[in-house]
Amino acid sequence: MKLLRRKEGPSLDSRLAALLEAAELAEGRLPEEAVSGARTVAERAGVRRTLSIDHTVAALAGATGSGKSSLYNALAGTDLAAVGVVRPTTSAAQAALWDGEGSGPLLDWLDIPQRHPATSASDLSGLVLLDLPDHDSIQVSHRLEVDRLVELVDLLVWVVDPQKYADAALHDRYLRRLAAHRGVMLVVLNQVDRLPDSAVDRCLRDLRRLLDEDGLAGVPVLAVSARTGAGLAELRALLNDRVAERKSWSTRLAADIATAAARLGAPEEAPAGQAKDRALTAALCEAAGVPLVVEAVAKGHRHRAVVATGWPVTRWIRKLRPDPLRRLRIGTMAPVGGPVGGPVGELPAGGSSGKSAASSGQGPGAEVVGRTSVPAASAVQRARVETAIRDVGEAAAADLPGPWAAAVRQAARSRSQELTDAVDRVVATTSAGATRRPRWWRAVNVLQWVVFAAMVAGALWLGGLFGMDYLRLPQPPLPTVGVVPWPTVLLVGGALAGVLIALLSRLAAWAGGRRRARRTARALRTAVGRVGDDLVLAPVRAELDRYARFTEALTRARA
Numbered sequence: 001m002k003l004l005r006r007k008e009g010p011s012l013d014s015r016l017a018a019l020l021e022a023a024e025l026a027e028g029r030l031p032e033e034a035v036s037g038a039r040t041v042a043e044r045a046g047v048r049r050t051l052s053i054d055h056t057v058a059a060l061a062g063a064t065g066s067g068k069s070s071l072y073n074a075l076a077g078t079d080l081a082a083v084g085v086v087r088p089t090t091s092a093a094q095a096a097l098w099d100g101e102g103s104g105p106l107l108d109w110l111d112i113p114q115r116h117p118a119t120s121a122s123d124l125s126g127l128v129l130l131d132l133p134d135h136d137s138i139q140v141s142h143r144l145e146v147d148r149l150v151e152l153v154d155l156l157v158w159v160v161d162p163q164k165y166a167d168a169a170l171h172d173r174y175l176r177r178l179a180a181h182r183g184v185m186l187v188v189l190n191q192v193d194r195l196p197d198s199a200v201d202r203c204l205r206d207l208r209r210l211l212d213e214d215g216l217a218g219v220p221v222l223a224v225s226a227r228t229g230a231g232l233a234e235l236r237a238l239l240n241d242r243v244a245e246r247k248s249w250s251t252r253l254a255a256d257i258a259t260a261a262a263r264l265g266a267p268e269e270a271p272a273g274q275a276k277d278r279a280l281t282a283a284l285c286e287a288a289g290v291p292l293v294v295e296a297v298a299k300g301h302r303h304r305a306v307v308a309t310g311w312p313v314t315r316w317i318r319k320l321r322p323d324p325l326r327r328l329r330i331g332t333m334a335p336v337g338g339p340v341g342g343p344v345g346e347l348p349a350g351g352s353s354g355k356s357a358a359s360s361g362q363g364p365g366a367e368v369v370g371r372t373s374v375p376a377a378s379a380v381q382r383a384r385v386e387t388a389i390r391d392v393g394e395a396a397a398a399d400l401p402g403p404w405a406a407a408v409r410q411a412a413r414s415r416s417q418e419l420t421d422a423v424d425r426v427v428a429t430t431s432a433g434a435t436r437r438p439r440w441w442r443a444v445n446v447l448q449w450v451v452f453a454a455m456v457a458g459a460l461w462l463g464g465l466f467g468m469d470y471l472r473l474p475q476p477p478l479p480t481v482g483v484v485p486w487p488t489v490l491l492v493g494g495a496l497a498g499v500l501i502a503l504l505s506r507l508a509a510w511a512g513g514r515r516r517a518r519r520t521a522r523a524l525r526t527a528v529g530r531v532g533d534d535l536v537l538a539p540v541r542a543e544l545d546r547y548a549r550f551t552e553a554l555t556r557a558r559a
């Protein structure tokens with residue numbers, strides 16, 4: 001017996017675990033009924049396998065008056081159950097035990113207090129035979145008792161009689177639904193002593209046809225008479241085979257698992273979800289005002305270049321105008337733990353440092369990054385984002401069964417509330433680096449002031465000479481460059497050089513601004529794409545993954 005337990009155990013074990021796993025993964029996705037049904041089956045199976053597996057619990061079930069109690073008595077060899085003319089007769093299930101030692105906990109679990117030892121031949125050793133009330137009873141309690149025990153027993157023996165074997169109540173409510181349990185089912189046509197011999201065969205053929213239609217092909221059908229004892233030997237032999245195999249309990253549990261798994265869903269390959277993230281990134285970029293920011297990056301760079309490297313005589317005019325980038329409140333608030341000149345300045349040519357920007361934008365260190373003043377998204381832009389999110393959900397849900405498709409669509413939307421803030425944050429942090437000042441500005445600035453100083457020196461020198469001439473003082477000797485006196489060279493040369501340096505710097509700043517704008521655009525697309533990935537695609541992927549694990553668990557549960 002121990003050997004058998006080991007043989008049956010692992011596969012049933014893993015199938016049970018798989019069923020539980022599938023139920024857990026389906027929680028909140030599939031109808032509660034199917035999920036809790038699977039849990040109940042798993043729980044019940046778990047208990048049954050810890051109880052006596054040396055006993056096979058077979059139940060005689062059927063309509064009132066079909067002769068269940070008569071058959072029960074005939075098999076047990078003594079009149080244990082009342083056989084009556086008043087219908088229904090049996091109101092509570094009772095058990096006849098063949099070698100019932102150790103079956104106590106099993107019968108306790110089945111909640112059957114009435115137990116009797118059978119007195120007939122002990123070749124049925126290990127059989128626990130139950131006489132059930134009628135399944136089609138006018139008494140609700142009878143029907144409930146039957147339904148309860150039909151779920152629990154190892155072997156179902158349906159007792160029908162020649163009048164009522166085609167009853168819809170039997171076929172619709174029980175047999176067809178239990179098609180998966182055909183391996184643990186027998187059908188007994190009782191009261192054949194009431195039929196002429198020729199009618200028995202016809203009746204059996206008809207019953208066979210009905211059972212085949214119920215999906216119960218292969219289920220043994222026996223013609224018996226509890227009254228005359230005809231066919232009882234065959235029935236005993238059949239029961240004996242099943243009891244000796246001691247497999248009915250595990251076959252039943254396996255059928256339970258298969259049925260519960262089937263209620264959770266059909267075995268399907270989880271489709272590989274493809275995500276439409278391009279459109280999403282584009283819509284998010286538009287809504288977050290990325291084109292506006294990129295333009296401001298270029299303009300801001302030129303603005304700051306003029307302030308830093310322009311001709312000192314006129315650069316103050318530029319200072320009066322606001323910085324286009326700072327006007328968007330970008331670069332004014334640095335993320336804690338990183339200099340303002342962060343991401344963009346350190347960008348490699350590929351512009352892939354959007355990651356660090358995005359992560360610093362979402363990390364705890366970036367909390368001081370306030371909202372930018374980039375105008376809020378227009379209704380059209382918001383609608384485009386929503387459409388893109390919906391498309392992501394639809395594309396991923398395309399090949400999924402209904403409830404799971406709904407869960408995937410919902411997953412795509414689940415964090416969309418966070419998008420606006422998250423995207424704004426990465427726009428602020430990613431483009432903050434665009435305010436970094438190139439080193440050459442400082443050198444040019446120094447040069448500008450040197451040239452400016454020369455110009456002023458020339459002017460003062462000329463002014464001094466002019467004053468001395470005015471006061472008719474003797475002129476000191478005047479050094480010259482060729483024929484041009486030095487003060488004039490300093491004044492005119494200084495002015496011309498200052499203007500020339502300013503113009504060249506402006507040219508360089510124009511190119512630099514364009515380059516910086518391009519890099520920022522790339523970094524922003526990457527960073528915004530990552531936000532879309534985190535908040536839209538990741539939940540979708542998680543749900544698809546859940547579905548894949550679910551189908552995989554379901555396949556294992558059915559194996």
Ligand SMILES: Nc1nc2c(ncn2[C@@H]2O[C@H](COP(=O)(O)OP(=O)(O)OP(=O)(O)O)[C@@H](O)[C@H]2O)c(=O)[nH]1
Nearest residue numbers: 064065066067068069070088089090134191226227
């Ligand atoms: N002729 C004949 N009568 C039978 C046979 N088996 C049972 N009966 C009679 O059918 C009637 C009902 O038998 P029961 O054994 O009480 O039927 P049951 O299925 O237990 O009925 P409930 O307990 O009401 O569900 C009784 O009068 C029996 O004598 C049989 O094989 N042949």
Ligand SMILES: [Mg+2]
Nearest residue numbers: 068069089090
């Ligand atoms: Mg009865």
